[in-house]
Amino acid sequence: MELEGVALAFSLTLLAGLATGVGSVLAFFTSSTNTKFLSWALGFSAGVMIYVSMVEIFVKAKDSLVGELGETQGNWLTVIGFFAGMILIALIDKFIPKQGNPHELKKVEDMNKNPNGDGALLKMGTFTALAIAIHNFPEGIATFTAALQDPSLGIAIAVAIAIHNIPEGIAVSVPIYFATGDKKKAFKLSFLSGLSEPIGALAAFLFLMPFLSEVMFGMIFAGVAGIMVFISLDELLPAAKKYDEAHTSIYGLIAGMAVMALSLLLFI
Secondary structure (H helix, E strand, O other), X not given: OOHHHHHHHHHHHXXXXXXXXXXXXXXXXXXXXXXXXXXXXXXXXXXXXXXXXXXXXXXXXHHHHHHHHOHHHHHHHHHHHHHHHHHHHHHHHHHOOHHHOOOOOOOHHXXXXXXXXXXXXXXXHHHHHHHHHHHHHHHHHHHHHHHHHOHHXXXXXXXXXXXHHHHHHHHHHHHHHHHHXXXXXXXXXXXXXXXXXXXXXXXXHHHHXXXXXXXXXXXXXXXXXXXXHHHHHHHHHHHHHHOOOOOXXXXXXXXXXXXXXXXXXXXX
């Protein structure tokens, strides 16, 4: 594996993860949440993820597995890998404490409330940071692996994940700042929660790369497709619909699919 390709894959994963810090900074320097844009952006990210998962990643996984194992076994393993990815991320959701659920978006307006040292809010913000860190770990593996195999595909996945990490950064910052009045602490926890993304990439580099055969690549990509579809349906679209105005989230979804389709035709 060329060093430049590995460096690019790590860079993309790091940038996607640090978007949680961007969300935290936005919460400090804006006075209100642009809910219409947030709804559109989350829908856009879901559109990118769903389209690239079903049209490109799943197909690449199937081609690899069928090419190595034959039609019947390859098709079965592709489907098994796809749903195994869904089950993995669903189990992560199940065992995350409800008070730290990263799917509960917070508005920037909540930052304007007077901090009151609320211990429950501090606990919620900390759990949210932990929950996002756990979510970001498999996303880091997905981005890194995709970028190694196909840099253009890795860029598309990194952009989609970065978009959906921004409101997650806000979800960490708001309760922690509200509880402590400390912007530095709120930013630090938000920033650290995003670092699990490159840690996931490092784990993939250390533990998966030595075994990265066509079969292993196919199984990983099938699982990545499942993870991204689950995140889109369980996390991004419900969050987008929460602040939806006149089908804004659906327009964002369609735009995301269209942009991803165009990029696949032009660059991949």
